[in-house]
Amino acid sequence: MTEFGDVLAGRRSVRRFRPEPVPRDVLMKILAAGSWAPSPTNRQGWEFAAVYSDSLKKEMADAARGAWDDACAKAGGISGTVSEYAGNFVWFADAPVVIVVSARRPEGFMQSLFGGDAGTVSGSGTAAAMAAQNIMLAAHAEGIGTCCLTGPLAAGDRLKKIAGVGGRFEIVCLVALGYPAETPAAPERKPVDDYTRIIDDER
Numbered sequence: 001m002t003e004f005g006d007v008l009a010g011r012r013s014v015r016r017f018r019p020e021p022v023p024r025d026v027l028m029k030i031l032a033a034g035s036w037a038p039s040p041t042n043r044q045g046w047e048f049a050a051v052y053s054d055s056l057k058k059e060m061a062d063a064a065r066g067a068w069d070d071a072c073a074k075a076g077g078i079s080g081t082v083s084e085y086a087g088n089f090v091w092f093a094d095a096p097v098v099i100v101v102s103a104r105r106p107e108g109f110m111q112s113l114f115g116g117d118a119g120t121v122s123g124s125g126t127a128a129a130m131a132a133q134n135i136m137l138a139a140h141a142e143g144i145g146t147c148c149l150t151g152p153l154a155a156g157d158r159l160k161k162i163a164g165v166g167g168r169f170e171i172v173c174l175v176a177l178g179y180p181a182e183t184p185a186a187p188e189r190k191p192v193d194d195y196t197r198i199i200d201d202e203r
């Protein structure tokens, strides 16, 4: 577990990047690591859109800001806090690459069998999140920083249009990616006993 454990524990969410571009071949190698994630019946029902375009990244961040502004307008007394918080969801415009990670929607028959639970049962979103983690770890192993974001999905439909995500897919997260300009300290982790229950026959 040592070397692998070091890679796992050493990955940090990076939010400030050096301006140098991420070469396409390096990016493709990192994205290929996504394919080693497990998926239901190995369907690999994910799709990655790697956005290098500065204007599209800005459009995406503006859409996220707009969605959060709308939410703030509805938030009444807490709108100031929410508005401040929204800064966490727009900084990705300055990342060299933003990967839009999407998952195939459940098939119609799954929806008729399981209704609102179809997505959970079909597992495509879960698998795509696992692929995203593979991507983040592979990037880290290459000396490239990443940060997963879901806050911008407040503008999910707009982001789908901007990134050209097809109607059969839903965005699961964004992954901002580039050469790190910061070395964040590791946020503390809960001890394993705090979030684990062992269920055995012995009481």
Ligand SMILES: Cc1cc2nc3c(=O)[nH]c(=O)nc-3n(C[C@H](O)[C@H](O)[C@H](O)COP(=O)(O)O)c2cc1C
Binding pocket: 011, 012, 013, 014, 015, 088, 089, 147, 148, 149, 150, 151, 152, 173, 184, 186, 187
């Ligand atoms: C599903 C998910 C959504 C996240 N969304 C955001 C986000 O919208 N904005 C952001 O700046 N960071 C986001 N993060 C990064 C977390 O803040 C970060 O993972 C956490 O603070 C732990 O830090 P570490 O990744 O360096 O260990 C997200 C992480 C995950 C896994």
